Amino acid sequence: MAQKPSTPKGTRDFSPVEMARRNYIFDTIRQVFALYGYRQIETPAMENLGTLMGKYGEEGDKLLFKILNSGDYLRGVDPGLLSEGESLRLATKICDKGLRYDLTVPFARYVVQHRDELQLPFKRYQIQPVWRADRPQKGRYREFYQCDADVVGSDSLLNEVELLQMVDLVFRRLGVRVSIKLNNRKILAGIAELIGAPDKLIDITVAIDKLEKIGLDKVKEELAERGLGSEAIEALVPVLGISGTAAERLAQLADILSSSETGLKGVEELRFVVDSTEALGLTAELDLDVALARGLNYYTGTIIEVKALDTPMGSICGGGRYDNLTGIFGLPGISGVGISFGADRIYDVLTALELFPSDATRSTRVVFANFGPAEAAASMKIIKTLREAGISAEIYPDSSKLKKQIGYADSIGAEYFAMIGESELADGTVGLKRLADGTQTTVAAEQLADTLGH
Amino acid sequence: MAQKPSTPKGTRDFSPVEMARRNYIFDTIRQVFALYGYRQIETPAMENLGTLMGKYGEEGDKLLFKILNSGDYLRGVDPGLLSEGESLRLATKICDKGLRYDLTVPFARYVVQHRDELQLPFKRYQIQPVWRADRPQKGRYREFYQCDADVVGSDSLLNEVELLQMVDLVFRRLGVRVSIKLNNRKILAGIAELIGAPDKLIDITVAIDKLEKIGLDKVKEELAERGLGSEAIEALVPVLGISGTAAERLAQLADILSSSETGLKGVEELRFVVDSTEALGLTAELDLDVALARGLNYYTGTIIEVKALDTPMGSICGGGRYDNLTGIFGLPGISGVGISFGADRIYDVLTALELFPSDATRSTRVVFANFGPAEAAASMKIIKTLREAGISAEIYPDSSKLKKQIGYADSIGAEYFAMIGESELADGTVGLKRLADGTQTTVAAEQLADTLGH
Numbered sequence: 063m064a065q066k067p068s069t070p071k072g073t074r075d076f077s078p079v080e081m082a083r084r085n086y087i088f089d090t091i092r093q094v095f096a097l098y099g100y101r102q103i104e105t106p107a108m109e110n111l112g113t114l115m116g117k118y119g120e121e122g123d124k125l126l127f128k129i130l131n132s133g134d135y136l137r138g139v140d141p142g143l144l145s146e147g148e149s150l151r152l153a154t155k156i157c158d159k160g161l162r163y164d165l166t167v168p169f170a171r172y173v174v175q176h177r178d179e180l181q182l183p184f185k186r187y188q189i190q191p192v193w194r195a196d197r198p199q200k201g202r203y204r205e206f207y208q209c210d211a212d213v214v215g216s217d218s219l220l221n222e223v224e225l226l227q228m229v230d231l232v233f234r235r236l237g238v239r240v241s242i243k244l245n246n247r248k249i250l251a252g253i254a255e256l257i258g259a260p261d262k263l264i265d266i267t268v269a270i271d272k273l274e275k276i277g278l279d280k281v282k283e284e285l286a287e288r289g290l291g292s293e294a295i296e297a298l299v300p301v302l303g304i305s306g307t308a309a310e311r312l313a314q315l316a317d318i319l320s321s322s323e324t325g326l327k328g329v330e331e332l333r334f335v336v337d338s339t340e341a342l343g344l345t346a347e348l349d350l351d352v353a354l355a356r357g358l359n360y361y362t363g364t365i366i367e368v369k370a371l372d373t374p375m376g377s378i379c380g381g382g383r384y385d386n387l388t389g390i391f392g393l394p395g396i397s398g399v400g401i402s403f404g405a406d407r408i409y410d411v412l413t414a415l416e417l418f419p420s421d422a423t424r425s426t427r428v429v430f431a432n433f434g435p436a437e438a439a440a441s442m443k444i445i446k447t448l449r450e451a452g453i454s455a456e457i458y459p460d461s462s463k464l465k466k467q468i469g470y471a472d473s474i475g476a477e478y479f480a481m482i483g484e485s486e487l488a489d490g491t492v493g494l495k496r497l498a499d500g501t502q503t504t505v506a507a508e509q510l511a512d513t514l515g516h
Numbered sequence: 517m518a519q520k521p522s523t524p525k526g527t528r529d530f531s532p533v534e535m536a537r538r539n540y541i542f543d544t545i546r547q548v549f550a551l552y553g554y555r556q557i558e559t560p561a562m563e564n565l566g567t568l569m570g571k572y573g574e575e576g577d578k579l580l581f582k583i584l585n586s587g588d589y590l591r592g593v594d595p596g597l598l599s600e601g602e603s604l605r606l607a608t609k610i611c612d613k614g615l616r617y618d619l620t621v622p623f624a625r626y627v628v629q630h631r632d633e634l635q636l637p638f639k640r641y642q643i644q645p646v647w648r649a650d651r652p653q654k655g656r657y658r659e660f661y662q663c664d665a666d667v668v669g670s671d672s673l674l675n676e677v678e679l680l681q682m683v684d685l686v687f688r689r690l691g692v693r694v695s696i697k698l699n700n701r702k703i704l705a706g707i708a709e710l711i712g713a714p715d716k717l718i719d720i721t722v723a724i725d726k727l728e729k730i731g732l733d734k735v736k737e738e739l740a741e742r743g744l745g746s747e748a749i750e751a752l753v754p755v756l757g758i759s760g761t762a763a764e765r766l767a768q769l770a771d772i773l774s775s776s777e778t779g780l781k782g783v784e785e786l787r788f789v790v791d792s793t794e795a796l797g798l799t800a801e802l803d804l805d806v807a808l809a810r811g812l813n814y815y816t817g818t819i820i821e822v823k824a825l826d827t828p829m830g831s832i833c834g835g836g837r838y839d840n841l842t843g844i845f846g847l848p849g850i851s852g853v854g855i856s857f858g859a860d861r862i863y864d865v866l867t868a869l870e871l872f873p874s875d876a877t878r879s880t881r882v883v884f885a886n887f888g889p890a891e892a893a894a895s896m897k898i899i900k901t902l903r904e905a906g907i908s909a910e911i912y913p914d915s916s917k918l919k920k921q922i923g924y925a926d927s928i929g930a931e932y933f934a935m936i937g938e939s940e941l942a943d944g945t946v947g948l949k950r951l952a953d954g955t956q957t958t959v960a961a962e963q964l965a966d967t968l969g970h
Binding site for chain 2: 065070081102113127172223341449455457
């Protein structure tokens with residue numbers, strides 16, 4: 063036989079069981095998004111390269127999957143580019159389109175393109191795959207789904223409050239205990255201002271982030287290596303020492319940042335978000351973490367990151383506020399805030415903690431045996447009544463050996479194997495075998511839908 | 517301002533209203549698939565080009581979207597190919613992957629790749645976009661969704677019966693009156709055999725198909741032009757004359773094809789399918805059409821095509837049996853039968869006939885006014901109770917002018933606009949305005965979920 067065909071490197075097929083589990087996650091997220099008034103949109107898999115290039119840094123440009131133009135794509139291309147080493151420059155000549163790299167840039171493009179039809183605030187959610195030409199490795203794929211909810215056109219912090227409620231509800235419904243880390247870009251700016259190193263924001267957060275792991279002295283060393291003066295480092299020490307609940311940390315930060323208008327604004331914003339959210343009752347713990355900086359150049363206010371408590375997995379959800387999403391497409395002044403759920407990692411968390419409900423993978427409830435044409439015809443009529451009652455059912459299509467038929471019912475996770483043989487056909491009954499425990503009963507055919515309905 | 521960004525030619529964004537309508541179609545199809553025991557899979561957007569090339573004819577190869585290899589993709593490429601006119605040959609050197617063109621070839625690849633894990637029969641459905649570099653025109657897009665259900669590994673005609681029931685149920689649930697055309701490739705082969713022109717199958721069906729439009733004489737002329745001898749044409753006349761119900765036509769065909777074993781086998785297969793399906797009670801009319809030949813080189817048994825009766829739209833669903841789906845990947849002997857729903861055309865049919873239920877486009881049921889911080893905080897608490905009762909609700913995030921807030925609620929199709937102002941805050945009530953007719957009531961805050969629940 064020829065070589066087995068396969069999916070491209072870094073991409074996956076999803077089997078029925080995997081799909082059922084993935085849909086359990088997607089449906090949970092989708093239902094929460096809708097409950098909070100977010101509305102679904104979809105954008106095309108391809109965007110014009112001009113929409114994508116330059117939005118994810120130089121490295122990101124390289125990771126964009128580019129789509130070769132149709133037809134005679136070499137026509138008019140400078141022959142000088144047709145040589146080794148000119149790959150990236152040639153690419154933009156022979157490719158006009160690329161696959162989307164995330165859902166945020168396409169959303170920004172969407173808002174600008176459709177701004178005349180949009181009523182602001184616009185609360186949208188989007189659950190679609192994205193593609194990145196990353197080197198595939200464990201848990202990192204070249205095609206994966208993102209589940210994003212964003213609201214644009216409103217500066218209100220109530221949006222942040224709702225997004226936190228949504229995060230909390232999604233993970234409550236999934237049964238995953240999480241910690242929600244919070245920060246505010248303005249607090250980070252205030253800290254940098256305070257220690258006189260506004261250009262060292264990233265270095266500072268990277269170092270702070272290691273505090274628990276390597277201790278204060280090592281953090282100080284690292285900060286020095288990163289070019290911070292000793293005065294700046296000493297000024298940072300009180301920040302490193304804040305502790306307690308989110309409210310307590312905010313009080314300490316307000317003290318420390320009392321001279322920074324920006325810093326205080328960040329504390330005030332975060333206090334509103336924390337107080338309002340907690341007044342509404344949250345299951346998850348809110349954890350103020352001044353080292354949290356995800357996509358620093360991007361966020362301008364609140365920053366959110368979610369981790370599972372009971373299994374090590376990195377971030378499974380994150381987001382924040384950005385003040386100028388659509389500025390890159392020439393429409394300034396539209397603020398937004400959003401969150402993104404990482405479906406693949408959530409899948410891994412639910413797998414590790416065995417949190418998928420058993421009925422999430424059930425497909426057909428009843429498989430009917432096939433004992434031959436007459437029995438099959440009678441079974442099809444009963445199956446029709448089951449389906450009309452909303453009960454998924456099917457007949458094994460061929461009159462194969464019974465063992466094979468039961469094996470099939472087992473393999474797809476059916477609840478029952480139903481048998482209408484010669485004698486059942488004669489007296490209008492159905493033999494019903496519960497596959498989990500093998501118990502067998504006989505039910506009047508016309509009672510079957512009722513019996514299974516409960 | 518910079519030039520408005522846009523989606524690539526032939527691709528579309530879907531707005532919240534469009535998504536709600538599309539989901540209504542997808543959900544209807546998905547629920548029917550599941551009710552009949554079909555299980556969802558997904559395959560990656562990209563396939564290796566080797567998987568796709570040569571499967572859709574020479575024209576199809578040109579319509580595949582090819583993905584440029586990452587990194588220095590020109591390395592090692594014969595410089596002779598780097599010149600105009602060599603576009604297609606170069607493409608296969610600098611592109612290893614392409615976007616899927618349909619769901620059938622990826623499914624065949626899936627079955628072969630995963631054959632050791634699969635229990636046959638395997639009933640799968642798949643609802644995903646496909647991409648074709650066709651010239652965009654009205655109703656033809658470069659990205660569109662297919663909704664396919666196929667069963668492989670079973671020769672039983674009960675599969676055909678179930679697929680017809682599924683087609684019938686989908687369109688019944690959508691409220692679309694359809695005609696289901698049926699044919700069988702073996703009948704076509706029998707006809708070609710009968711008139712001594714087995715290589716003229718396509719010419720024959722194309723000509724027969726025009727019978728109603730151009731009349732018998734013109735059809736005869738066309739057949740002669742297509743190279744059929746006068747004897748063959750005269751032998752075809754009885755076939756052109758069959759009429760009546762599906763059962764009547766089958767009886768006439770059995771007469772005409774009495775000398776063709778293949779033809780009679782086709783009649784017998786179709787008779788079983790028609791009789792069994794009608795015994796189970798179908799809403800749609802089954803229409804035996806010997807001119808029906810969709811993808812002739814592909815199907816080997818039953819051929820199915822569905823058209824809407826009340827609006828001209830071409831085929832909105834089609835399918836059939838193929839005996840060697842996986843042979844192209846070196847795994848022979850696996851028979852399959854399936855159907856594919858065209859979501860875009862079904863969307864257009866439902867739009868033309870105004871069949872979308874009004875609640876298919878509703879998003880949030882209740883939008884709460886925002887009169888300021890205290891009122892907003894109180895509203896958020898009430899909203900929480902609504903959401904806990906499964907009622908989608910949101911607060912307008914900013915305390916803008918009331919007119920703007922109501923305008924927003926209107927624009928998203930909310931059912932109610934709820935107001936908690938100073939006086940409602942004082943006496944624990946909510947002002948409730950039904951947006952459809954402007955009627956206004958006052959409800960005790962703790963009664964609100966119950967009031968809206970009905």
